[in-house]
Amino acid sequence: MATEPGSRERPKRSRPNINDVAKRAGVSRATASRVLGGYGYSSQEVIERVNQAVRELGYEPDRIARTMRSGKSDVIGFVCADISDAFFSAAMRGICDVALREGSQVIVMNTDDRASQERQATKVLLSHKVDGIIITPIAVREHGHIDAVTRAGVPVVSLDRQLSDSGIDSVVADNEAATAAAIGHLIGLGHRRIALLCSVQPEEPPALRIGKVRASVAGPSRPSHDRVRGYLRALSAAGIHPDRDLIALVPHDEPKRRMQAVQTMLELEDPPTALFTADSYMTKSAFSLLSERGIAIPGDISLLGFDDLEWTTLVRPRISVVVQPSYEMGRAAAEQLFAQIARNGAPEADARGRRTVVPARFLERDSVAPSR
Amino acid sequence: MATEPGSRERPKRSRPNINDVAKRAGVSRATASRVLGGYGYSSQEVIERVNQAVRELGYEPDRIARTMRSGKSDVIGFVCADISDAFFSAAMRGICDVALREGSQVIVMNTDDRASQERQATKVLLSHKVDGIIITPIAVREHGHIDAVTRAGVPVVSLDRQLSDSGIDSVVADNEAATAAAIGHLIGLGHRRIALLCSVQPEEPPALRIGKVRASVAGPSRPSHDRVRGYLRALSAAGIHPDRDLIALVPHDEPKRRMQAVQTMLELEDPPTALFTADSYMTKSAFSLLSERGIAIPGDISLLGFDDLEWTTLVRPRISVVVQPSYEMGRAAAEQLFAQIARNGAPEADARGRRTVVPARFLERDSVAPSR
DNA sequence: CTCCAATGTGAGAACGATCTCAGATTGGGG
């Protein structure tokens, strides 16, 4: 074996494969594989020769070939609206941490809240033979493409939303309870006119039914729905009749209407004494508008927001918020996914469509005061 | 072919492969592949039969097998410190958008700024046969593991940092120019005592050399170094001798020392009239400390920050900042990576180690005022 | 009618790891 001239190496020297290892160790491919796989019988001497060869060549098994043979890729998929969003990137980190522990990697796909992209993403991930998929589905009712994934034998966990009428596992925050608690807090401080401002998916808005006796929201579980439900429940518990004028559901793809919605609330004949903004976008819009207009928080009006973004602690007053634990939700979803992967095909011991609820927290800060 | 009983399907019916398609179309595997691949000759009739079979079976080619055969996986890797960081997640989005256009997917790996994790990540990505890697390397001097990637024939683009003495492409913001311009702006407003506060990698801090005639920073390119360089250059251009007391380089893994550094500046005998905080962490710490202490911005002191985070426009005063275009940088890195992948093996027309510089912008807002 | 190009098709060989199975070599008990 002549040493190659250093300056002009072959541009693409392929990685050593198990045949190279076997040849160098003077054994057959099968024997090398047996040593590496730690199954069957191998003499001590052969074991050492193979390990030696592995070290000398810097052999690393090719995961593609391994996937080909075993069907397991050690890759999972994460399908979300937009990875640059703070919620998703934090969840992503949680997913990655669990995946790392499990020896897996994560492929991310963005949907921009477009159903066609979501369908495409699941197809692509399947063709990559991912071991499982974590998804924040756009539509909670139409989920044929997601069912197709489970039908192909690939585990799926739905994050932040729960699909209706499906056996798919989900990880969600207890938005309803946390919202109810937060609204209860406002009521406890004497507020009676509490506005609810919430971004909603235009295709599947919460169906508001404010009857004489009970107010409720129908439909499958997604954060906005649950928060509206929590709001209504808290009012109901305090015997306060919900006022339709105090509820603004703004399509999340029309950012301009957010500020308008806040403005409209302020101009009501009998304006609210507190605003509950049920997501980070509305919280930001409300805060911006109030500070532009020079309206004092919490002097003139109390503000209770959602999501613990950095800015809520840097502005004055610091904003009291309900926090969805995004990182933990990502972790939990991944844990659940790997549990499914582990018992793959095995009859699921418990009911299908296991629902993991992660507690949301209420962080009291300075933007809420007693009602005058 | 009997219809299977609907209720008790095989749990894992494997996806149809090209053999199934061929059989259904009544042709050989080779012919089916020829039709699908669009090469060689095929009669019109066979083409239609094959396409028909594809549609009926819902056939999707298995990318793993394709990778096995072709060596191309349509997957690229992104190695960063922490995907939940705003800079990286925005860059990630840029990378994903380009990848989508190119029909590729992205695997993310977090390093938490640990060299061992970074080495591990490159190994894993290679074993997944990724077509290329975008990486924000921790150390700009020790890059043996990255060279190993290029040696394996896999394209690499370094993001946000430039490796010293390597032929590796990089995409960086023109931190030096943008910083120099921002400092120039402060000088133009009459500031002479301008503090520089900057987080640095403890292993590779910028080597400050403040001589009598010239002040400069030695070493390879990374944002903190370049920003320090820009600072010194702007002072030098204005004939201002840099004061070592006005320069604080804080190890980025010791958050507590950030506030301290600001505090120390304020307590100087001859304190600065303006603070330039050269990254988002320092900017946040400085703003927090100043507002806690009740020091008026820009009345008592001017603040010029880095990175366009949401909060910088929500606080009062809104913070003037120099902005690194994270999304565009991700895009640019991906563009460059796919360019390399496309001309893979082909002799690179231009010099090795192409450096793409993305302009940083200076956003003037309300936190800077003329020096009294 | 012959021959060759153009057109169409299928058998089979990669890619790399894994694992079954059959065969080989021990050694110890009967």
Next chain:
DNA sequence: CCCCAATCTGAGATCGTTCTCACATTGGAG
């Protein structure tokens, strides 16, 4: 001395796709 179990090893199949190559079958030109 024989036989069987225990121990060890390698040949070869498999996963699904791609693509080369060899082998048909045309039709038209000579």
